Amino acid sequence: MKEFHYTIRDELGLHARPASLLVKKAGELSSRIVVVKKGRKVDARRLFGVMSLGIRCGDAIKFKLEGPKEEEEAELLKRFCENTF
Template sequence: MESRKVTVNNKIGLHARPAALFVQTASKFLSNISIEKAGKKVNAKSIMGIMALGVCQGDEITMFATGEDEKKAIDHLENLLINKLEEEYV
């Protein structure tokens, strides 16, 4: 299992379009992927799950992946959160 903590710094957190982009990216991987915020863990491939977490700017989340491409999945999702979403939504 691979896991990583990331602080979400984009202006609108993981709501609407950023959440959809996160789910689309997570869905490209074979691994089971989840994210956790404040003790609540959801499937990272579920838009409803991501939206239910209510991730806002400045929140710390932990991403978990289990499977054959777990490291690649976590690396890509971290890059998405830190680079792509911050560039577009800050």
Template sequence: MSQEFTFTVSDPAGMHARPAGLLVGKAQQYESTIIIKRGDKSVDAKRIFGVMGLGVQQGDEVTVKVQGDDEAKAAAEFEQFLKENL
């Protein structure tokens, strides 16, 4: 089973280097695989170049899929992180 949620980016600068770095650091705290999808592109949230390569701008909606042993905790905390930082 997996957890999935959508999130709309509200940061005026989108997902630029600083928040992307924080996001990757947060994702690396979990055993679960965390995938971020924008449009038809999906990337591993634990890879900075993948995250930045999505080119997420303010107002873009991303889908986050979390799968693994700690997925419930990871999904809840990761969603809260996004709300506070993006």
């Protein structure tokens, strides 16, 4: 399992548009991806799950990836986050 933390910098947080981009990106990867905020865990491929976390600007979230390509996909997802929100 590969994990990394990311702090949201987008002023509006992870609202509908960036959340849908995250879900789309997670769907493109082969690893199982979980988003964690304050102990709550959701599948990164589920839009309503991601939005239910209420992620705001400045919130730290954790991504957990599990799969045969978890190392490289974690790096891809981290770069995606940095460039998107």
